[in-house]
Amino acid sequence: MRPCKNVHMLPSRASADDLLVLLEVARSGRFSRAAESLRVNQVTVSRRIAALERAVGGKLLVRAASGWELTDLGRRALAAAEQVDGVLQKLESGSEVGAEIEDVVRLSAPDGFTTFVAAPAAARLHQEHPGISVEIVSATRRAAQHRSGLDIEIVVGEPRVIRARALRLGGYVLGLYATPDYLERHGTPTGFDDLARHRLIYFISSMLQVDDLDVGRRYLPEMRDAVTSTNVFAHIEATCAGGGIGLLPTFMIKPHRGLVRLLPDEATVEMAYWLVAREDTLRRPSVAAMVKQLRQTMREMGNVLSTTAAPEA
Structure with missing residues (x-):
């Protein structure tokens, strides 16, 4: 009688569910926020990430001061996770055309930009895509080297960034x-x-x-x-x-x-405002739509941004 093959010796495959868990952790930078979004507990999130790391054969996340940051392998896994998420959204919509985007975009910006540019841009984005919500954090600081938990950063002055894109807004x-x-x-x-x-x-x-x-x-x-x-x-x-x-x-x-x-x-x-985001983040439809609205708002404010608004002495 032929002996049974030892199934434990077979290489495991990455689970689509585990990839979606990684996607949520990458977006929020926190296991707790990912667990809340997925309606599971943190233990489940940790277990899913560990299973995915075993399947792909390496670390996907490293702890940073601002949360969990993706490794190089993690960024490759995230690209696969985004594809899985995109397919699922199309299936749930029942059509590949006109599918509603469901997502949360998290942005940090200085106080003035937050009030005069980001808030109006976010409001118009939500009107155009009701499934997208925008979280805005007021912060006047340098671009972070580890940007877990944030999709977009707005900073003053041209930033020096690693593994990210910097776009001048105006x-x-x-x-x-x-x-x-x-x-x-x-x-x-x-x-x-x-x-x-x-x-x-x-x-x-x-x-x-x-x-x-x-x-x-x-x-x-x-x-x-x-x-x-x-x-x-x-x-x-x-x-x-x-x-x-x-x-x-x-x-x-x-x-x-x-x-x-x-x-x-x-x-x-x-002075100048610059936008900083990771390349993989900029590919998300929700983030791309928010960047478009920010640029449009800046263009509309062009004259106001560069001229005086009070009498001269």
Whole structure:
């Protein structure tokens, strides 16, 4: 009688279910969030990932400060997982044409971009694709080397990135502003030399993570701090309250706030917003649709981003 083949010696195949678990972990960066999305517990997620690693013969994830990050093998497995997910979405829709996208896009951006660009873009995206929801986190920082849990990062200044793409979205301008009352009390500066007599409202230098935003110290070294904050809206409110001279994004200054633009020919600092995302993430239909909306919103704001929005002194 022929002996039975030992099934335990046969190489295992990657399970489609396990690939979908990897997909959720890659999108969220957390086992807990993946478990919540899949409606299972974290033990099941861990067990599925371990089974997939045994099937493909290597580590798919490594722990990073911000969550779980994909290895090179993990990125290849993720590409397969995205294909499986795409096929399943087509089957569930009953048609390959006009299938509704169901996904969550997670984005981080500085406060001003979040309010004036990301939020309107996300709202229009959701109107066009009701199955896509967008999570926006306000953060002014450098591009992360490990971007688990985020699909898109918006940063100020051209970033140095590894295993990701950086796309320039557009420029904007920083200018000096003050209230008429402040200028009446302290005098109106007519040149850079006069600024040393005034106090600056800007970011906290010691907490600033973005080199390009450290212009307060580079361009205005003689000005002492009045009010500093990690939040640009605090800069605007402190300036409107007459606390000093604010170095502010011109596109965020509403005419009704009564601020006066100072030294526009001399004190104009050009900045730029950049988008950072992994190549595999950019291929997801939901992320591609969000990038399209961000670019469209930036184009529509082109004139506002590059011009003053208050009277000159």
